[in-house]
Amino acid sequence: xxxxxxxxxxxxxxxxxxxxxxxxxxxxxxxxxxxxxxxxxxxxxxxxxxxxxxxxxxxxxxxxxxxxxxxxxxxxxxxxxxxxxxxxxxxxxxxxxxxxxxxxxxxxxxxxxxxxxxxxxxxxxxxxxxxxxxxxxxxxxxxxxxxxxxxxxxxxxxxxxxxxxxxxxxxxxxxxxxxxxxxxxxxxxxxxxxxxxxxxxxxxxxxxxxxxxxxxxxxxxxxxxxxxxxxxxxxxxxxxxxxxxxxxxxxxxxxxxxxxxxxxxxxxxxxxxxxxxxxxxxxxxxxxxxxxxxxxxxxxxxxxxxxxxxxxxxxxxxxxxxxxxxxxxxxxxxxxxxxxxxxxxxxxxxxxxxxxxx
Amino acid sequence: xxxxxxxxxxxxxxxxxxxxxxxxxxxxxxxxxxxxxxxxxxxxxxxxxxxxxxxxxxxxxxxxxxxxxxxxxxxxxxxxxxxxxxxxxxxxxxxxxxxxxxxxxxxxxxxxxxxxxxxxxxxxxxxxxxxxxxxxxxxxxxxxxxxxxxxxxxxxxxxxxxxxxxxxxxxxxxxxxxxxxxxxxxxxxxxxxxxxxxxxxxxxxxxxxxxxxxxxxxxxxxxxxxxxxxxxxxxxxxxxxxxxxxxxxxxxxxxxxxxxxxxxxxxxxxxxxxxxxxxxxxxxxxxxxxxxxxxxxxxxxxxxxxxxxxxxxxxxxxxxxxxxxxxxxxxxxxxxxxxxxxxxxxxxxxxxxxxxxxxx
Numbered sequence: 241x242x243x244x245x246x247x248x249x250x251x252x253x254x255x256x257x258x259x260x261x262x263x264x265x266x267x268x269x270x271x272x273x274x275x276x277x278x279x280x281x282x283x284x285x286x287x288x289x290x291x292x293x294x295x296x297x298x299x300x301x302x303x304x305x306x307x308x309x310x311x312x313x314x315x316x317x318x319x320x321x322x323x324x325x326x327x328x329x330x331x332x333x334x335x336x337x338x339x340x341x342x343x344x345x346x347x348x349x350x351x352x353x354x355x356x357x358x359x360x361x362x363x364x365x366x367x368x369x370x371x372x373x374x375x376x377x378x379x380x381x382x383x384x385x386x387x388x389x390x391x392x393x394x395x396x397x398x399x400x401x402x403x404x405x406x407x408x409x410x411x412x413x414x415x416x417x418x419x420x421x422x423x424x425x426x427x428x429x430x431x432x433x434x435x436x437x438x439x440x441x442x443x444x445x446x447x448x449x450x451x452x453x454x455x456x457x458x459x460x461x462x463x464x465x466x467x468x469x470x471x472x473x474x475x476x477x478x479x480x481x482x483x484x485x486x487x488x489x490x491x492x493x494x495x496x497x498x499x500x501x502x503x504x505x506x507x508x509x510x511x512x513x514x515x516x517x518x519x520x521x522x523x524x525x526x527x528x529x530x531x532x533x534x535x536x537x538x539x540x541x542x543x544x545x546x547x548x549x550x551x552x553x554x555x556x557x558x559x560x561x562x563x564x565x566x567x568x569x570x571x572x573x574x575x576x577x578x579x580x581x582x583x584x585x586x587x588x589x590x591x592x593x594x595x596x597x598x
Numbered sequence: 599x600x601x602x603x604x605x606x607x608x609x610x611x612x613x614x615x616x617x618x619x620x621x622x623x624x625x626x627x628x629x630x631x632x633x634x635x636x637x638x639x640x641x642x643x644x645x646x647x648x649x650x651x652x653x654x655x656x657x658x659x660x661x662x663x664x665x666x667x668x669x670x671x672x673x674x675x676x677x678x679x680x681x682x683x684x685x686x687x688x689x690x691x692x693x694x695x696x697x698x699x700x701x702x703x704x705x706x707x708x709x710x711x712x713x714x715x716x717x718x719x720x721x722x723x724x725x726x727x728x729x730x731x732x733x734x735x736x737x738x739x740x741x742x743x744x745x746x747x748x749x750x751x752x753x754x755x756x757x758x759x760x761x762x763x764x765x766x767x768x769x770x771x772x773x774x775x776x777x778x779x780x781x782x783x784x785x786x787x788x789x790x791x792x793x794x795x796x797x798x799x800x801x802x803x804x805x806x807x808x809x810x811x812x813x814x815x816x817x818x819x820x821x822x823x824x825x826x827x828x829x830x831x832x833x834x835x836x837x838x839x840x841x842x843x844x845x846x847x848x849x850x851x852x853x854x855x856x857x858x859x860x861x862x863x864x865x866x867x868x869x870x871x872x873x874x875x876x877x878x879x880x881x882x883x884x885x886x887x888x889x890x891x892x893x894x895x896x897x898x899x900x901x902x903x904x905x906x907x908x909x910x911x912x913x914x915x916x917x918x919x920x921x922x923x924x925x926x927x928x929x930x931x932x933x934x935x936x937x938x939x940x941x942x943x944x945x946x947x948x949x950x951x952x953x954x955x956x957x958x
Contacts, residue, residue: 298685302678403790407760407957416720416944417762418696438677510674511700519672554679557668558632558686564670 245587255585256533263581267574274569280560288559289552303547304439305509309334309501309518311446311543313525315453316497318534319490322457324470327491329376329391330498331522332398333369337499338506339402340368342513345428346410346421357427361503369499370492372398377491381484387491395522403515410513421513430508440508445500446540453536466490498522527575533582546571625870629690631655631860632683633667634676636695637793643818643837644792644854645669648694648717650838651856658861662868673697677704684709690867692860693717702726713872715863718763720943724874729859732880733763734770734942735909736852736888737814738916739902740834741774743849743891744812745782746898747832748775754810756801756822757788760956764816766945770916771814772952778901785810786954795821806831823847832893839889850902851889858884878939881910917942922950 272282293299313330320327341361348357376390407419415422430440457463468476469486477483506517528546532539553567633652637645652665666688671679676698683691684705690713693702699719706714706726714726722728744753753775757764768786775782785808787801794817802813802822806829813833815822820843826833827847835841835851859877866872879885888906891899908914919931924947932938948956 298681306675306678417946419759419761423700505674509677514673514697516672516697517674519675551678554668554682558666558682561666564638564668 242592244590244592245583246590248586248588256582259581259585260533260578263577264574266581267570267577270573270577271566271570274566275562278562278566280562285556285560285562288555290548292555293548293551299551301437301439302551303544304443306547306550307543308440308442308446309505309521310525310528310546311540312442312449312501312504313498313522314528314532314539314543315446315449315536316494317525317529318453318532318536318539319466320494321529321534322466322470323486323490324473325377325380325487325490326388327373327376327391327494328388328526329373329393329395329522330494330525331518331520332391332395333372333495333498334502334505334518334522335395335398335402336372336502337365337369337495338502338513338517339398339405340499341365341503342421342424342506345424345507346513348428349422349425353425353427355427357425358430358507361428361507362430362500365499365503366496367499369502370496373491373495373498374488377488381487387487402513402517406513406515412512419515423512424507428507429511430504432508438509440504442501442504442508445504446543449497450536450540457536462489498525527571531575531578545574549574626689626868627662629659629663629864629867630688631663631665631864632686632688632691633665634671634680634683634691634693634695634698635667635669636673636697637670637818639667639669641793641818642820642840642843645694645818647837647854648692648856651860654857655860655864659864659868663864671698677701680705681708684712689713690715690864690872713867722874722876727863727873727875727877729877729879731854731883731885732878733852733854733886734766734916735880736886737767737770738774738909738914739888739905740814740850740852741771741776742778742905743834743894743898743902744771744814744832745775745777745779746901747849747894748779748782748812750809750811751779751781752783752785752809753812754802754805754808754814755784755786756798756805756813756815756817757786758792758817759790760788762943762945765948765956766917766942767816768952769921769945769949773916773921773949774905776951782951784952784954786952788957789817791817793818795819798822799825802826820844835889841889841892846893848889848892849894850891853887853889855885855887881906882912923947924950924952926950 275282275285293303313334317327317330341364344357344361344364372394375394376387379385379390380387406421410421412420412422430442433439433441465481465486469481469483506513510517524546528542529539532542549567549571553564556562557564633648635645635648639645639649649667652667655663656665668679680693680701692715694717696718699716699721702714702716703721703723703726706723710725712725716726716728718730719728755768755771757768772784785805787805789797789801791797798817798819799821802825805813806825811831813822813826813831815836818837820840823833823835823840823844827844831847832849833844833847835848837854839851839853841848891902915936917937919936921929921937923929932941946956948954
């Protein structure tokens, strides 16, 4: 006895939206059951995880802060994933973007430099991330090296480069030998949108990235080319689309956005370079991209949902004394439910009778 | 993970040392105490010991305190977690890793009526204290034990990161060993992590393969001492008593004891006497505790106990002058008969006899 998946040709948008909602409800039911098994009230947990963060201005602001880097990176990744190219190394592109952008901040430290510092930092952040992303793209197009491996490996190279810099040449001379750079000058700090708030301009960049991507994917030839390269590579070749050019382009876009996320986070949030500048945003963004089904608006929503699970998870630790592991388990449950729902919409599942070897 | 664990009294330009207390303090009937941990509470090392301290508060003031913790908080994203505690009615908040320094300072400025305590940092404010422990005192003692017990004359050290606290620990350990065995050699491996049992275990095995028979560690999991146990060698527990992980191998453990400090600080908030301070306590202050000396001959045990008593009474300072650097030159003695606190807290040189280079 085995299952057979046959593609559905008539999956409607309505069905897909309905499946998403069903997936969320299922995930909450499973998590609620686990919480009930732990002897806690699932209703209180739902309140702390979901309702409270969404009904309080402070939490809403924190939600945006947390979602910003994930949304930026995931939007970039959606270009790669749409073209069936697997950039797993956004974390490294984020780090190198942050490093290259911060270089300007450190060079101009204490110089009372002008308004140009911040734009240059952001630009270098994008360039740094894009160049780091182009390495696996180049290795793939030139030598046919698997991009999953190279992009992932380059994460460690990037992290160790940052580590070397903050322990060595970029170490704050007044920091008692601790591995961290000086704190950035105001000229090198991405300002908050509202004074005294925590939401910085990175959130605006993320919103712009979402809108521009929606236009590119829906209304341009390039967007069509990505879709075709991903869905029907042979057809794309016959249509005269160069798969090499596509590979290089999507990795550059993806890396550039990850780099922008990196420099925005360091400049707007952390305020200095230190050995760890990301709690794994580059990897979480992969989840975000798929939760959002590679659709820009979907990714925006997904990044907020994932941010909610983090913030709700902290509240649950504080208010209900629920362990952190539960938050991580819930993120996994949610992704599995969404992917399962997606599969059930895209494919008809049949129980096939046991057959001979085919 | 966290990039450093120690810090203390420093008159650096960045230090906001203000001794006056912030708002007018008043006694409280009930106190809510929050903790931010960098690792999981179950690490049996750094965060675990802080959590023991949290539990001690609950026991010390039944009915008067409630405690909360948030575990595995990434340093790059800790400001929100700290602020969540501040917003949920906590009166006293401990942030227990060096990397939480800037975020703690930011949140402390925003909530002037809440008391904050940052472990191992050097930035203070009227409502932000700092505290750390002189673990190098314990490392001098285990160095003497290792120097006495080694048969291969080669002792090993698994370090986390080449930061001042770890370097000072290595130097104290080696100076202890040298004081009883002038020919002893040391091999050092940095695991580049505070807590990663697999990496720590690999580092330990690499050292054991090189003929090390005494293994000290400055990483938080029991993996290194377990490796020593498997090979029939000896080791020293880190942060907590690790005897149950290595009953034959553990000679003693340097236990972080935050309980007394946490109870005292909570009491200060209850009494309304809390002030912003810097605390750097050692064996004397009961912040550094040696677990029972075991698996060693009586004369070594006696030596260890005597050294412990001498450090406790202030007779012995592991960094008593003269201290000679690797280049054979004496280090300038800025303290009274010993290196100054600042010199220990910012240490970035190896002492003479260590044939290795600090990775940069």
